[in-house]
Amino acid sequence: xxxxxxxxxxxxxxxxxxxxxKSGTTSLYQYLRRHPQVFMPDxxxxxxxxxxxxxxxxxxxxxxxxxxxxxxxxxxxxxxSYLMAPEAPGKIAAALGRSVKIIILLRDPVAMAYxxxxxxxxxxxxxxxxxxxxxxxxxxxxxxxxxxxxxTWIYNRTYIERARYLPQVKRYLDTFGTDNVAVFLxxxxxxxxxxxxxxxxxxxxxDDSYRPENKAYNRAxxxxxxxxxxxxxxxxxxxxxLKRVIPQPVRRTVMGALAHVNRVERPLxxxxxxxxxxxxxxxxxxxxxxxxxxxxxxxxxxxxxx
Numbered sequence: 001x002x003x004x005x006x007x008x009x010x011x012x013x014x015x016x017x018x019x020x021x022k023s024g025t026t027s028l029y030q031y032l033r034r035h036p037q038v039f040m041p042d043x044x045x046x047x048x049x050x051x052x053x054x055x056x057x058x059x060x061x062x063x064x065x066x067x068x069x070x071x072x073x074x075x076x077x078x079x080x081s082y083l084m085a086p087e088a089p090g091k092i093a094a095a096l097g098r099s100v101k102i103i104i105l106l107r108d109p110v111a112m113a114y115x116x117x118x119x120x121x122x123x124x125x126x127x128x129x130x131x132x133x134x135x136x137x138x139x140x141x142x143x144x145x146x147x148x149x150x151x152t153w154i155y156n157r158t159y160i161e162r163a164r165y166l167p168q169v170k171r172y173l174d175t176f177g178t179d180n181v182a183v184f185l186x187x188x189x190x191x192x193x194x195x196x197x198x199x200x201x202x203x204x205x206x207d208d209s210y211r212p213e214n215k216a217y218n219r220a221x222x223x224x225x226x227x228x229x230x231x232x233x234x235x236x237x238x239x240x241x242l243k244r245v246i247p248q249p250v251r252r253t254v255m256g257a258l259a260h261v262n263r264v265e266r267p268l269x270x271x272x273x274x275x276x277x278x279x280x281x282x283x284x285x286x287x288x289x290x291x292x293x294x295x296x297x298x299x300x301x302x303x304x305x306x
């Protein structure tokens with residue numbers, strides 16, 4: 001049943017953290033959900049507006065995430081699939097209005113792509129080396145069998161395309177306007193002392209006196225047990241009867257606890273230089289366009305040659 005607010009209307013989010021992937025969105029989600037003027041649901045990545053990325057497929061179920069948000073000036077959620085998906089801005093505008101506040105975090109495309117590859121390896125979605133996956137990306141994008149047989153959203157395994165920020169950011173600016181889209185760089189926002197935190201609070205019109213602990217979440221890592229990872233992420237026949245008797249919130253809590261225990265934080269191996277060069281070459285014009293769109297120099301920040 002859809003839960004309603006005090007005025008008889010369902011509470012909808014009025015801001016969204018839309019990405020990019022592996023760019024500090026989990027940390028920002030954790031910081032903001034602790035702010036006394038902000039409500040964010042326990043579930044990160046509901047991805048309602050991109051259901052093919054594993055998101056919630058039902059509007060009432062999505063709105064029920066915010067049933068406890070009465071009295072909070074800011075109500076939001078965080079789903080990184082929204083930045084990549086071409087159709088997401090239009091769907092968001094239609095459902096939430098064009099005045100919804102959009103937050104975009106961008107990270108050096110090379111670092112983001114490599115971190116995303118490491119994440120997919122950890123989740124069991126990627127078996128190719130980073131360099132081989134980059135070389136295979138054109139085929140992956142064109143091959144319908146790759147998309148249909150993949151155990152995850154195709155853009156989780158197309159690393160250069162996911163890092164092609166220019167069209168992604170432009171879609172949001174075109175849809176919501178410059179007043180309702182804030183773009184922050186990972187390298188600047190999470191610098192010592194979080195110097196841009198106050199600017200974010202000003203943008204959301206919330207008190208900046210609450211200062212969150214500058215702690216990193218969702219670090220790179222691996223798993224202790226491959227079998228436990230498979231149980232958590234793969235479809236298995238013996239799990240289906242359990243879904244009928246164990247409520248979804250309980251299942252999610254148990255699975256989250258198991259995933260936490262099973263995870264081991266471990267830095268990724270050194271990035272292959274050839275892979276870094278391949279990405280920079282592929283994205284040089286994209287970064288140049290983004291510099292113009294945002295009116296700032298990103299080449300030096302991200303180590304690209306002009």
